Amino acid sequence: MATSTTSPRTNRGGQTDPGRSPRRVGFSQTLGRWDVKLSPYLYISPFFIIFALTGLFPLLYTAFVSMHDWNLIGGKGDFVGFENYTYVLQQPNFWKGIRNTFSIFFLSTIPQLIIAIILAALLDANLRAKTFWRMGVLLPYVVAPVAVSLIFGKLFADQSGIINTLLGKVGIDPIGWHAQVLPSHIAIASMVDFRWTGYNTLILLAAMQAIPRDLYEAAVLDGANRVRQFFSVTVPMLRPTIIFVVITSTIGGLQIFDEPRLFDQTGQGGPSRQWMTATMYIYEVGWGNQKSFGRASAVAWILFLIIVVVGIINFSITRRISSDDSNQKSRKKVKR
Amino acid sequence: MRKTTSKMWAAAAGVTGIALLATACSSGSGDSSDDATDGGSENITLTVATFNEFGYTEDMFKAYEESHPGITVKEKKAATSNEARENLNTRLAAGSGLSDIEAVDTDWMPELMQYPDKFVDLTDPALEGRWLDFKTKAVTTPDGKLLGYGTDFGPEGIAYRGDLLEAAGLPKDRESVATLIKGDDNSWDDYFAAGKTYQAGGGGPWFDSAGAIWQGMIYQEEAPYEDPETNEIIAADNPRVKEIYDAVVKASVTDNLSAHLSQWSDDWTASFQNNGFATMLAPGWMLGVIEGNSAGVTGWDLADVYPGGAGNWGGSFLTVPEQGAHPEEAKELAAWLTAPEQQVQAFLNKGTVPSQVDGLKDPKFTGAVNAFFNNAPTGEILANRGQGIIATYKGPNFFAINDAMQSALTEVDVNKGNADDQWNTFLTAVNALG
Numbered sequence: 001m002a003t004s005t006t007s008p009r010t011n012r013g014g015q016t017d018p019g020r021s022p023r024r025v026g027f028s029q030t031l032g033r034w035d036v037k038l039s040p041y042l043y044i045s046p047f048f049i050i051f052a053l054t055g056l057f058p059l060l061y062t063a064f065v066s067m068h069d070w071n072l073i074g075g076k077g078d079f080v081g082f083e084n085y086t087y088v089l090q091q092p093n094f095w096k097g098i099r100n101t102f103s104i105f106f107l108s109t110i111p112q113l114i115i116a117i118i119l120a121a122l123l124d125a126n127l128r129a130k131t132f133w134r135m136g137v138l139l140p141y142v143v144a145p146v147a148v149s150l151i152f153g154k155l156f157a158d159q160s161g162i163i164n165t166l167l168g169k170v171g172i173d174p175i176g177w178h179a180q181v182l183p184s185h186i187a188i189a190s191m192v193d194f195r196w197t198g199y200n201t202l203i204l205l206a207a208m209q210a211i212p213r214d215l216y217e218a219a220v221l222d223g224a225n226r227v228r229q230f231f232s233v234t235v236p237m238l239r240p241t242i243i244f245v246v247i248t249s250t251i252g253g254l255q256i257f258d259e260p261r262l263f264d265q266t267g268q269g270g271p272s273r274q275w276m277t278a279t280m281y282i283y284e285v286g287w288g289n290q291k292s293f294g295r296a297s298a299v300a301w302i303l304f305l306i307i308v309v310v311g312i313i314n315f316s317i318t319r320r321i322s323s324d325d326s327n328q329k330s331r332k333k334v335k336r
Numbered sequence: 337m338r339k340t341t342s343k344m345w346a347a348a349a350g351v352t353g354i355a356l357l358a359t360a361c362s363s364g365s366g367d368s369s370d371d372a373t374d375g376g377s378e379n380i381t382l383t384v385a386t387f388n389e390f391g392y393t394e395d396m397f398k399a400y401e402e403s404h405p406g407i408t409v410k411e412k413k414a415a416t417s418n419e420a421r422e423n424l425n426t427r428l429a430a431g432s433g434l435s436d437i438e439a440v441d442t443d444w445m446p447e448l449m450q451y452p453d454k455f456v457d458l459t460d461p462a463l464e465g466r467w468l469d470f471k472t473k474a475v476t477t478p479d480g481k482l483l484g485y486g487t488d489f490g491p492e493g494i495a496y497r498g499d500l501l502e503a504a505g506l507p508k509d510r511e512s513v514a515t516l517i518k519g520d521d522n523s524w525d526d527y528f529a530a531g532k533t534y535q536a537g538g539g540g541p542w543f544d545s546a547g548a549i550w551q552g553m554i555y556q557e558e559a560p561y562e563d564p565e566t567n568e569i570i571a572a573d574n575p576r577v578k579e580i581y582d583a584v585v586k587a588s589v590t591d592n593l594s595a596h597l598s599q600w601s602d603d604w605t606a607s608f609q610n611n612g613f614a615t616m617l618a619p620g621w622m623l624g625v626i627e628g629n630s631a632g633v634t635g636w637d638l639a640d641v642y643p644g645g646a647g648n649w650g651g652s653f654l655t656v657p658e659q660g661a662h663p664e665e666a667k668e669l670a671a672w673l674t675a676p677e678q679q680v681q682a683f684l685n686k687g688t689v690p691s692q693v694d695g696l697k698d699p700k701f702t703g704a705v706n707a708f709f710n711n712a713p714t715g716e717i718l719a720n721r722g723q724g725i726i727a728t729y730k731g732p733n734f735f736a737i738n739d740a741m742q743s744a745l746t747e748v749d750v751n752k753g754n755a756d757d758q759w760n761t762f763l764t765a766v767n768a769l770g
Contacts, residue, residue: 028343035343042350049354072429073451091768153602158750160606178601179751265600267418271743271751272761287422289736289769291447 059304066297072287077294084298088285094299096273097281098306100185104260104277105253107189108196113245115193116200117238121230123201124208134205137198148191149262156187156263178264184275191259196252200245207241208234239321246314254307255279278303378406380662382669383435385412387420389624390439390487390652391682392673400672407665416600417441428454434657436666437673440484442474442651443738446730449477456656456663457481463671470727471691475653484653485674488688490619491722492552492647494527495626498710499635500614504537510712514641517615524553524583527643531593534614541595541613546588546749547742548599552617553580554738555728556644561738562731571737572766578759581741585748585755598750605629617642619649620689620718627708638712640720648725651691689718696722733769740765 066084069077088094123134140148155162156177164174177187211234219229235242257279261267268284269276276284278299286296386392397409412435414420421444427433428451440448448455459482471486494517498508507513516533519526531542543549554560554577561571571577588594595613597604607613608629618626618638630636654670656663672678676695682688683701690696696719704715744762747753 031343031347035346039346039350042347042354045350046353072425073448073454092764157602157606159597159603160610161602176751265416265598265602268739268743271746272753287425289733289739291425 062297062300065293066295066301068294070293070297072291072293080294084292084294085302088295088298088302093273093276093284094278094281097269097276097278097299100181100260100269100273100275101254101256101278103182103185104188104192104256104275105250107185108192108256109246109249109253111189112193112197112200113242113249115197116204116245117235117242119197119201120204120208121234123205134202137201139198140194141196141199143195145191145195145258146262148195149259152187152191152194152259153263178270179274181274184263184270188256188259188263188275192253192256196249200249203245204238204241207238211237236321239318242321243315243318246318247311250311250314251307254303254310257283278306379408380406380665381408381410382437382662382666383410383412384437384439384654384669384673385414385420385423385435386439387414387417387441389621389686389688391624391684391686391688393681393685396673396678396681400669404668407669409669417443424448428657428659432659434659436656436660436662437670438655438657439487440653440655442489442653443730443735445475445484445653446734447732448655449475449483450732452477452481452483454658455483456658456660456667458483458485458656458667458670460667460671466674466676466692466694468691468693468696470725471651471653473727474730484655485670486691487652487654487674487679488620488682489651489691489722489725490621490649491689491718491725492617492619492642492649493717493721494615494639494641495618495623495709496615496637496639497611497613497635498637500539500611501534504534504539504614506534506537506539508637510637510639513637513639517639517641517643522641522643522645524549524587524643528587528591528593531587531615532591535593539614540611542593542615544595544604544607544613544616545597545599546584546594546745548617549587549594550580550584550741550745551649552643552647553584554741555647555649556726557728558726559729561734562729564729564731567731567733569733569737569766569769572763577741581745581759581762584745588745588749589755594749596750598746609633617647617649620683620687620714621650623687623706623709623714630708635710636708637710638706638714638717640717642721646721646724646726648722648728683715687714689722736769737766 067079067081069080069084071077119137123130123137127133154160156164158164158174158176158178161177163177168174175183177183215233215237216229219233224232256277260269260275260277261280261283263275264270267280269280282296282299282303284290285299286293384392392411397411400409401407414423420439421441424434424438424440424444428448459480463485467486468489471489472482475484475486476482494513496513498513501513502508506516517527517530519529528542534542557576557580559570560574560577561569563570588596595607597607597612604612608626609632616622616626623638626636654674656666656670660666674692676690676692676698679688679690679692679695680698680701683690683695684704687706690698690701695701701715702719704713705711706714740762743765744758747758747761748755
């Protein structure tokens with residue numbers, strides 16, 4: 001039992017040695033504190049600065065433009081408040097654009113994701129020449145959307161297209177791919193699926209390969225067949241990736257422009273706007289006959305808000321996929 | 337002490353990074369420099385932006401380059417008039433990116449005339465009287481500024497497939513076909529009646545598209561859509577517009593004379609190879625298009641006739657945008673390109689008919705013969721069809737109204753829509769423009 005006879009020297013309580021002046025905290029100490037607090041922000045700031053210049057500023061400037069009468073060639077006009085918004089919301093073509101956008105979005109995104117998950121599950125299995133199949137799935141993504149659009153436009157031509165010819169051989173009447181609303185949406189959705197299915201497949205495949213194999217072994221031991229394994233093991237474990245894929249598909253799918261624009265030679269989206277999407281409507285209002293940037297900006301901001309809302313809806317839907325870390329939310333922080 | 341050093345390096349790295357970023361962002365502007373270096377007259381590159389087929393060739397540019405040392409000329413071609421128009425509008429708004437010479441179609445010249453300060457004044461006393469009156473009138477602003485030099489115009493004849501007519505028991509030589517189509521009054525009804533005769537003899541579609549017939553008929557009206565004095569939109573009330581609409585719908589759909597195609601679509605292009613239709617309205621520039629699409633097909637010919645006498649479709653101008661770096665040299669090149677000699681050369685290349693008075697008299701033009709069209713004397717025919725052209729008034733909303741009508745006709749002719757519904761849709765679109 002050793003005791004020390006002298007009290008331990010400590011300055012923490014604020015006791016100072018009577019012979020010395022109080023030790024001042026040096027500037028280097030302050031710098032050190034700033035370093036710890038600030039330099040993380042400094043390191044990530046380049047991204048945010050670039051985003052502020054190229055993403056945030058145009059967003060706010062578009063809102064500014066949408067409040068004015070702004071001509072393409074003539075430039076800035078008078079301040080008109082929300083008049084552009086009310087004008088645009090009353091245009092039947094605007095609502096047709098929204099209708100077409102959502103229709104093409106559902107027709108393209110839902111089959112795309114289903115096919116992507118199935119393909120990823122297939123590619124995850126033990127195939128021969130795995131890399132070849134996996135790279136092959138990505139090839140359609142490499143083709144420029146404009147080229148895809150021109151070629152598919154010719155394939156889907158009402159009278160001279162191959163698809164109607166093949167349907168004719170099977171005995172089905174030629175479908176008006178460029179004449180009717182739903183067939184045109186199916187044609188455009190097929191172009192979008194052609195391009196993006198491979199991309200999403202590879203993302204889901206990468207996530208699938210990170211699933212620990214012993215989960216599958218446990219499932220097999222419990223008597224699950226492949227389908228049951230897929231739904232009860234694979235899909236829940238893929239939840240974060242599915243959320244990511246759904247959100248990026250939503251953002252991209254609601255902004256489709258290249259494919260519907262080049263589907264026919266006029267680029268208007270069909271004589272009755274059968275397949276004109278919202279982004280095409282923006283282009284038509286801003287650069288077409290009306291040349292009104294103010295109205296085009298109003299449509300752009302409305303589309304932005306729609307995408308945000310739909311993104312949130314999609315997120316909350318996909319969050320409900322059951323997953324094993326759903327308990328983490330309820331763990332409270334323990335006070336130390 | 338060590339901590340201070342590594343902290344300092346970290347801070348220095350952060351600040352340097354941001355400083356570099358700031359300088360990069362600020363100096364990253366102005367990348368629209370053209371090839372021309374500074375130093376005035378040394379090696380200037382002039383770009384000429386055209387669309388469809390103007391008929392300019394490398395040889396023509398070389399000839400200019402040889403006579404004007406230090407100047408290189410490059411052509412930039414857009415596939416369609418619409419593409420070129422969108423490019424022009426976008427870049428006019430952006431303030432940079434246009435070529436030194438921009439070709440402008442007569443259909444969209446009126447909307448550009450609203451912004452005369454974006455284009456160089458091309459007035460030149462030496463060039464007075466070079467062009468047909470209606471060409472110069474179309475590009476002169478109210479205060480006398482000349483915004484463009486005319487290149488071609490579009491007198492129309494009727495191009496036809498002699499072999500298809502023969503198979504239906506009709507004569508196939510040019511004079512007889514002209515007589516057949518003229519009928520009694522040389523009117524559109526006579527043209528449609530000839531079509532019925534053709535179909536009675538076992539023929540298929542008579543013309544390619546309702547939209548094309550509309551174009552032909554409306555361009556014979558003086559002021560179909562807008563009031564020339566006030567630019568007020570009269571399209572909805574003008575009885576001629578409804579009359580012509582009814583006539584076109586009757587001929588195309590009721591009498592089924594149309595091939596139900598939309599011009600310039602994939603189906604239309606493919607139909608040239610499939611005996612899609614027997615005749616079509618053909619301005620000079622369309623001859624090049626027909627030839628291109630009908631590669632391998634024989635039997636095309638050109639008749640010296642046009643329902644209503646004469647019609648004009650298209651025609652362009654060369655303008656010099658104010659934002660270009662070399663307006664003087666560009667003006668000189670534009671004047672050279674639109675000189676009668678060069679335009680006649682372009683005609684020989686691609687069938688674009690000179691709008692220059694001397695060009696129309698040039699023996700190389702009047703004596704021109706087109707081998708693909710059964711050696712038809714195309715120059716003479718088009719010169720004849722260029723007489724008596726009515727200048728249709730085109731105000732700022734002309735293109736928008738015409739587009740709405742073309743959409744309605746496409747719905748009726750190609751997509752089998754209801755004619756009355758589509759007329760109402762057209763009226764709604766026109767009223768929304770006001």
